[in-house]
Amino acid sequence: MAERVIRLPDVGEGIAEAELVEWHVKVGDVVREDAVLGAVMTDKATVEIPSPTDGRVTWLAGSVGDVLAIGSDFVRLEVDGKSAPAAEAVKPASPGANASAKKSHDAASAASGAASEPPNALRLQPSAAPRHHADDRPLAAPAVRLRAREAGVDLRQIRGTGPVGRITHDDLDAHLARGRTGTTATPYPTQTAVTDIKIVGLRRKIAEKMSVASSRIPHITYVEEVDVTALEDLRAKLNSQKQPGKPKLTTLPFLMRAMVRAIAEQPHLNAHFDDEAGIVHQHAGVHIGIATQTPAGLVVPVVRHAEARDLWNCAAEVARLAEAARSGSATRDELTGSTITITSLGALGGLATTPIINHPEVAIVGVNRITIRPHWDGAAFVPRQMMNLSSSFDHRVIDGFDAAQFVQRIKTRLETPAMIFIDG
């Protein structure tokens, strides 16, 4: 028997540390070569770390939520043979390396029937919910547990009065009586439990990014109303007459093209502001981030070079990226590098929102719900399809006037959609 140390490999370009989001093994487990040991997260990609060899786990580097340095000891294995190298860093999971590991977390993409996956080493996956410690199980005798389960009572909701907080039959009776007969003052059982949820993985990344963006950027949010009746007519016609194989058009690709046009006139809105260096990096390419809700949380897949894409191409790319993000198969490249962002809550939409800028960008365009509202055309009220745009700007580098002008440019094009397609 010999010990083999598995070090945390370099899982992303030039990063120094990664957050531990899941252990697939525990001390004492026997693992086979290529079995997944655990998963770490960098920026917005989760990487599974496979075992390079057969062995038995003798030590783990920490618990979920810990931040580990690249190259530090990750897992120690007891392995057969004496000639094994003392330590080594393994490569992150790559396609084909382990069919079963892939299967376990790519259920969504498997279900869609996608036989070939993009050849990317890094895959986004929903972060595991924080695991409860073994001892977090409520302390109760088997008969109490059985009665509680049959009554549909989660014992964690009950405060035990027995020694060490043990939940007794009396505690359960009292809980059931409160819920059933309403003998207490309130008609519903009061809930006193406080559940501590450790913020890990993607959720933590989102929290960090939002804090940075909100605390460092003085936001100015500008809400404007857009009459999208003509746009919706055009969209309906294009959708009804589209050739097979073309994607279904949403308002999003029209907005993207309108933004490309507006940015051509106000290029400084398509930028990154490096506030420490005092430099605005103005980008010629328009890489539009599309804020997307996934089962794991908010991610922002990026439509690259929207300036070079036509309407159909934008629509197809948005659909592809949204699916990749939701199924967790989006690559790191597809999730980074946007220069301006669109946020849309889809059918919910709301009346107005106050979007948080995707740091270090300087502008974000929020799409609200389309509703039919009465519009005064000078002689009568007419029903028009109206949509609000709620957009935020970094007030340090963009003045209110610039912001207003930018939104007006988008509005003009959306209200007269031909202008989206005609130069000049």
Place this chain on the structure above:
Amino acid sequence: MMTEITCKLLVIGAGPGGYTCAIRAGQLGIDTIIVEAEKPGGTCLNVGCIPSKALIHAAGEYETIARASAGESALGITTAKPSLDFAKTIAWKDNIVRRLNGGVAGLLRRAGVRPVTGYARFRDGKTVEVETQSGRQVIHAEKVVIATGSEPAALPFLPFGGRVISSTEALALTEIPKKLVVVGGGYIGLELGTAFAKIGTAVTVVEAAPRVLPQYDRDLSEPVARRLTALGVTVLTDAKVKALATDGTALAVETADGEQASLAADKILVTVGRRPVTSGFGLEQLDLDMDGPFIRVDDRCRTSMRGICAIGDVTGEPMLAHRAMAQGEMVAEIVAGRRRAWDRISIPAICFTDPEIVTVGLSPSQASNRGFDVKTDLFPFKANGRAMTLDREDGFIRTIARADNHLLLGIQGVGAGIAELSAAFTLALEMGARLEDIAMTIHAHPTQSEAFHEAALKSLGHAIHI
């Protein structure tokens, strides 16, 4: 001729898990079919727990008398040299197994479970085919429980056959081997090796790890290792099995210091673990999610396919009959619409070596690995009156409790005949006992159970008898 029948619940395999599931389902009024190719009872009843314990008991009785005849009885008993009619021993054991086979069959019948004899094969997730003596039987079921169990694992270079045997054959020998080599010093190898040593076989145990019973901590394995030596068993640790001699009568072994040795043997018993039975019955085409070699199940024993559950050894460690039984019972109740989930705190494990080892809950190192600050104390049988009167002062009982609130996390013991104490240990953990609960429970005097009481007292700082 092919017939088709339909049922609500189909159980594949009538081992402890399967038959318990079927009986409970029958009690709950569920239309249940159980498929089994062999006699009911599975590994445990036919070629495992039961026959091995019969043999171990017989060997123990013989050894006591043999020791007395050699003038080694401290009790003052003398007797002539005993002899053993091994065929009769085996017949006695077989009769126990037969009675239990009949008992299980009767219980299944009484619960209204329909037995089908033959090997099942999945056609799809709701249909299996069974080749029975009267033709092919197709069974459609709403729910299927896979309870196919496990089988002895072979070493690739030492396949079973000839003198190389598994535990199954070791329990069906017709004569006592003169020289037995046991490959693998885990609990199965040591249980059987000890039994044969006691009835006169020269036993050599070959273990790759630095000590026998490597899955237990050293404190627990040490008394067993000492007793093996006293019984004249040769134990080679850190030893590697190389190959079987070409004529099959000896085993080449590399010892700890790198020397090559050849161990002559009438029988070579390979006990290097058990592997789940997951192939040969069409399971592959269902493409269930696996957990290593095992079928992955959740806390309700559900597999990744709707309507298919798995219980017992196919679902992983610990591969123990009582775990399978508890799972089987739970699954039957879930099928009957009851709300159930696996929430057991501990699964006791017993090693029927001499002395016996009982483990329940967390070991001291497992407890600290989980981040608990623990109090660990043991009480030796040396200081226990009952142990003295049994002429067996080896071993101890150990308690592991949380330092902050004294909640018991684990209880282990090693000692002659302490298997029955497992009930007290498991109950204590399942009821959420603290050290004080044990301390304030009267433990009858004079019994070995007092060592449990005293270990708890010791952790509380006021042991009486030490």
